[in-house]
Amino acid sequence: MMDAFQTDELADYLLAETLDGLYTPYALRLPPGTGPHPFVFIAYGNGGGGFSWLRDRVHRFRHVTDVLLEAGYACAWSRYRTEVELGYQTGGPLKTDIRQGMELMSRAPLEYEDEVAVLRHVAGHPAIDGERLFHLGVSHAGEMLFKMLSQYAGLLRAGVAAEPASHEFLTLRLDDPSVTTTDGLRNIETLEIRSVDRARARITDPGEVSRRLDGVDIPILVLGRDQDELQGVFRLTYDLLAEKRADAEWRSWSHDIHGYIYPETDAGGVLHIDEVQREALAVIVDFFNRHRA
Template identity: 80%
Template structure:
């Protein structure tokens, strides 16, 4: 359902798995298509249309690059993360009671991604068999969560600086820099630069292996040399590479978390990173 249009994008609402709505802002390249599509996401959810409008305009460069390469693309918004909801909720199961749907739990933020992808795939001008995912930080981890439970949606994905604490079952309770208030962890000052330290923090390697078995597409994992969580980013790649020969890794030195989404004119590192991302999508475009 299209709800508004501005000078850059058409804004749509996709029906979520529980019958509510989540927004995305679609940009289309020149030509009739059908065009491949890139789902563009950053961080945790929330913020709604106000956040989405700001992101579309203030961080437009990434979508300009994708459009020039022939990809339809959309900045997206989804519900707020639930603390350890993926870990404790299990896979979403549905049944019928009194003629209406019943769920084993509420949908989570990565399931709003599923809803948007399914909605976009049906739009005129979109090639529903060539959908891609580009996620940074928490949205990088969301890509893996999605793939662990929902298959056949995506052609390939990029997980940039993926904050994979929950996916990898990392034990953070004993870290002096992590505090817990009312059941919510504060990991803003967490440091885990070492792959070896991150690997030692895994609490359930069999479960991590099962989750990564669900990855059914090529994934490019991007790191950032200065990042306090570079060990987690690299470990995410290494564990995936044990499963899939088509897993890829690149890392750059940059001062900004989320550097692949330039605000304003990009620098040389940002240009190179976006070229690598487009090349990765092109190689799996089919």
């Protein structure tokens, strides 16, 4: 049995050993019954923030986990290390070897490799079916799903990439006047790529993108947001995937909130949710259910 380092009224908090021997936390919730249960990894945005971020996410955005539990899925919010600017693009696949009896790595692990660590760890939990692991990621975490799949095969049964900010994965040229760079770090907060044609024209290495997508070994549902300034990137991610896999799926809704699939519960315990969010969550559960058997 895996011991939690902390437990509260919603979740058990566990530590997964990362690929370089440190630890990353995740907050596990289990549905009723002994299992083994299918499992959904839930992620949002960039990394960092530590345990306080994780606890806040578990409580303030509990509704998505409530929905998954009701559908029979174990699930967990997780915290992973901070994104490294162009770390995926420049670092290549992680290689390891042994020197003087200890590991040597070609580079430090990246944030999506902390997801790999959590998935491998939770697969060993006695209440989890390690053959039925799923992924639900929004924004940068949607791109992380594609990065992970391009380098690590056989981990997941299916995944949802909601509003995936896939500009690095798709090798997009970001020479827009709104993009500024300070000390080698790009600021893309005001970047607008609303059309698929505009996004496609910015691909700098089509062959590399094709090779990366060849690593996708699961069905993926890509979700857009109609009025998002990066809707062209979201749709292009789907279009390129659909050229490779007939089981790729696309849905998009109009909503004011980036990350609308994670409705918020306020400090008083009141859930703020609308019909678009309810419909989107139902579509996600249906997608997982269709790939659950």
